[in-house]
Structure formats: C-alpha cells, structure tokens
Amino acid sequence: MKIKFLGGCNEVGRSAILVDGKIILDYGLRPSDPPEIPLGNGSISPKTVIVSHAHLDHSGMVPSLMSHTGAPDVYMTSVTSDLTRLLGRDTIRVGRDQGFSFFREEDIRRMVEHTRTVAYGERLTLDGSLGEDYNLELCNAGHIPGSSTVYLKKESEDISLFYTGDIKTGVSRLMESASPCDFPASDILLIESTYYDREHRNRKELEREFIDSITETLDSGGNAIVPCFAVGRTQEIVMVLHSYGLTPYVDGMGLSVFSLFRNQPTFLKNAKALNDAFGDAQFVNSKRRKKALLEPSVIVTTAGMLNGGPVLYYLKKIREDPRSKVLLTGYQIEGTNGRRLVEEGCVVTDGEVVKVKTQVEQYDFSAHAGDSELKEIVSRFCRNGTEVVFAVHGEHTEEFAAWVRDNYGCNAIAPKIGEEFIIE
Numbered sequence: 001m002k003i004k005f006l007g008g009c010n011e012v013g014r015s016a017i018l019v020d021g022k023i024i025l026d027y028g029l030r031p032s033d034p035p036e037i038p039l040g041n042g043s044i045s046p047k048t049v050i051v052s053h054a055h056l057d058h059s060g061m062v063p064s065l066m067s068h069t070g071a072p073d074v075y076m077t078s079v080t081s082d083l084t085r086l087l088g089r090d091t092i093r094v095g096r097d098q099g100f101s102f103f104r105e106e107d108i109r110r111m112v113e114h115t116r117t118v119a120y121g122e123r124l125t126l127d128g129s130l131g132e133d134y135n136l137e138l139c140n141a142g143h144i145p146g147s148s149t150v151y152l153k154k155e156s157e158d159i160s161l162f163y164t165g166d167i168k169t170g171v172s173r174l175m176e177s178a179s180p181c182d183f184p185a186s187d188i189l190l191i192e193s194t195y196y197d198r199e200h201r202n203r204k205e206l207e208r209e210f211i212d213s214i215t216e217t218l219d220s221g222g223n224a225i226v227p228c229f230a231v232g233r234t235q236e237i238v239m240v241l242h243s244y245g246l247t248p249y250v251d252g253m254g255l256s257v258f259s260l261f262r263n264q265p266t267f268l269k270n271a272k273a274l275n276d277a278f279g280d281a282q283f284v285n286s287k288r289r290k291k292a293l294l295e296p297s298v299i300v301t302t303a304g305m306l307n308g309g310p311v312l313y314y315l316k317k318i319r320e321d322p323r324s325k326v327l328l329t330g331y332q333i334e335g336t337n338g339r340r341l342v343e344e345g346c347v348v349t350d351g352e353v354v355k356v357k358t359q360v361e362q363y364d365f366s367a368h369a370g371d372s373e374l375k376e377i378v379s380r381f382c383r384n385g386t387e388v389v390f391a392v393h394g395e396h397t398e399e400f401a402a403w404v405r406d407n408y409g410c411n412a413i414a415p416k417i418g419e420e421f422i423i424e
C-alpha cells in the first residue's frame with residue numbers, strides 16, 4: 001500500500017492523504033489568509049474520496065476534485081455530506097470577498113451527485129473504477145456530528161489502514177464519545193496529534209470557570225463575545241450556556257448548522273437538550289447586531305478563529321471596553337487572527353491591524369482527544385498488531401512518533417508534506 005501525504009502532517013490544516021495514487025482520505029484547506037491548500041491540487045485526479053468529517057481543514061477542498069473529467073466517488077456520513085455542501089457554498093462566498101476561488105457551485109453539485117453516504121459500522125466494498133477491491137468501514141469518531149474514523153483494507157495485499165481523522169474519546173454535551181474498543185485491528189495507524197503532550201482540563205470545572213467569567217462580565221455591564229466554529233463548537237457552547245440558565249445571542253452560520261443537526265438526531269448525544277438550548281437562544285443577523293450590544297449580553301458567533309464572519313464586527317465594537325471580554329473556546333491555528341489575538345493582542349481585518357485592548361481568555365472546549373487518550377488509542381492498536389504508526393495533524397508529531405517508538409518499538413513516523421511511503 002502506497003501512502004502519500006499532501007498536507008496536514010506537522011500542521012493543523014489542509015489534511016490530505018493519497019492512498020495507492022487513487023484514493024484520497026480528506027481534502028481540506030487551512031483557514032489562514034489566504035487559505036493554504038493541499039500539495040498538487042489540480043494535478044491529481046483520484047477515483048475515490050473518503051471524508052472523515054466536515055471541518056474545513058478536512059473537507060473544504062473536496063469540491064475542487066470534481067472539476068476534472070470523471071469526478072470521483074465520495075464516501076462520507078449523511079451529516080458530513082450535508083455540512084460539506086453548506087460549507088462549500090460559504091467558501092465560495094468568502095472567496096468572492098477575499099479574492100480566491102478554488103471551485104464553483106457546479107462542482108458542489110457534482111460532489112452531491114457522486115456522494116454515497118455511509119452508516120457507522122457498515123462494511124462496504126469499493127471496486128468500480130478502482131480496478132481492485134478495498135473494504136471500507138466508518139466508525140463514530142466522537143469529534144463532531146457525522147465525524148468518522150476510516151478503516152480501509154486492500155484485499156489484494158491483505159493490508160489495512162486505520163485513520164482516526166479528528167477523534168475524541170472524552171465527554172462533551174453534543175457528542176457520544178468514540179469507542180476505541182469497537183475499532184477494527186489494523187496493520188497501519190494514522191493518528192491525529194493535535195493535543196499530544198497536553199491534557200484537557202476536567203470538563204465540569206472548565207464549564208464552571210467559563211460560566212463564572214461570563215457572569216462576572218454581565219454583572220459588570222459588559223458583553224461576552226464567544227467566538228466558535230459554526231460546526232460543533234457553537235452547538236456545544238449554546239448547550240453549556242443553556243444548562244447554566246444563560247440565554248445567548250447566536251450570530252453566524254452556527255444556526256444553519258444546528259438546523260442540519262436537528263434533522264439527523266441519531267448523530268447527537270441528546271437531540272432534545274440541543275433543541276431546547278437553541279429554542280431559548282436569540283438569533284441575530286446583520287441588522288440586529290447593534291441591538292445585541294446595547295445591554296450586557298453573551299454573543300456566540302463565528303468564526304471560531306476570527307478569520308472573517310460577524311465576530312470581527314463585535315471585536316471592533318468592544319475592543320476598547322474594559323468591562324467586555326473575548327472568550328475563545330478552542331485551539332487557534334498558527335497564521336489565524338485567533339492566534340494573533342492571543343499572542344499579539346490584535347487582529348487583521350480588511351488589511352488593517354486592529355488592536356484589541358479588552359480582556360481575552362482561552363477555554364479548552366476541545367473536541368479532540370487529550371494526551372493520555374491519544375496514547376491509549378495507540379496502545380490499543382499496537383497491542384492488536386499494528387506495526388506502522390503515522391503521527392499527523394499536529395505541531396508535535398515528531399515527539400509523538402518518538403514516544404510510540406520508545407514505548408511500543410513499532411515503526412512510528414512523523415511524515416512531512418510530499419513524502420510517500422510504501423508499506424508491505
């Protein structure tokens with residue numbers, strides 16, 4: 001089996017892995033300004049695409065693969081399919097404003113036509129245009145609704161790989177966590193490394209601290225701005241706020257994403273709790289933004305890493321207000337406004353550097369496995385016969401691979417972008 005890494009190696013963003021020159025696992029873009037895309041875009045024409053989940057850094061460039069003659073078959077869960085379509089349209093809109101174009105509406109339409117939705121646990125044989133048989137199975141990855149791990153077995157060589165995508169085995173309000181004991185054993189493991197060497201805080205304590213900080217902001221007469229990814233994080237945070245009796249304003253695409261989730265309740269841990277939380281929230285569009293700031297308020301808004309979206313409007317309005325606060329809710333990728341805000345106290349919007357003097361706090365509502373959870377996954381696979389481990393999707397993949405080698409003695413690699421490996 002040949003595995004070539006086209007992006008998302010020792011970085012978080014633009015995940016793309018080419019198997020045997022014809023199967024693509026994920027095809028994302030890095031949401032920096034301008035966005036970065038996988039290596040060789042435009043020159044590869046896979047026969048099959050498998051999408052782990054609908055975050056832009058894993059699925060954002062899938063429509064661009066449809067431009068070539070003989071569009072590939074696309075395999076993903078039904079929620080991922082709905083979300084990929086929604087996010088694709090948004091990427092076209094954002095590109096119009098920011099001056100980039102990777103695909104057109106017509107490519108999204110072709111992607112929908114070529115999509116085969118897959119249920120968790122369903123074992124499929126991919127043959128068709130591939131010329132040989134591969135078995136595919138997706139399992140719940142616990143990361144966001146519809147997220148999946150990918151098991152792929154090449155029958156002719158009797159060799160299998162397991163790709164975690166983004167995975168969470170700990171608790172959240174939105175998702176049932178992934179269950180590694182249900183994963184099939186595999187010869188090769190490709191594992192994300194986002195939180196290697198970092199543990200997550202206890203979720204209950206974290207929620208309490210987050211809520212206390214917001215309450216304090218409201219009591220002092222300020223606005224609490226909570227930037228969130230539209231997919232997953234917005235819904236999780238609205239559920240957290242609701243459970244503590246707080247009613248937020250919700251602005252941005254998180255509402256459309258909620259509507260998609262509501263239609264596919266089996267992918268949620270507690271559909272009623274999500275519906276109740278959104279039932280009480282107040283929705284804001286561009287005309288009502290001013291009003292949302294007139295009184296002390298909590299505003300949950302996109303984009304989670306501050307690269308565009310209504311959050312920039314709110315930031316500009318509150319940036320001098322000592323009573324107000326920005327509460328980031330997750331990891332901020334290098335090169336994004338979110339990282340800039342944390343490290344330099346400013347954001348860049350419309351080419352202008354905007355100093356933000358208000359307080360900025362960071363809360364780890366991560367939807368990724370923490371250090372000990374990642375190690376537990378590796379341990380389970382190695383005990384079940386995995387001989388090759390690739391550590392990808394993180395800033396410390398070299399260290400993670402070294403840890404695997406030291407502890408399990410198997411061949412563990414931190415691949416670099418453009419590298420290809422032949423595993424026999």
Ligand SMILES: [Zn+2]
Binds near residue numbers: 053055058143166
């Ligand atoms: Zn993700």
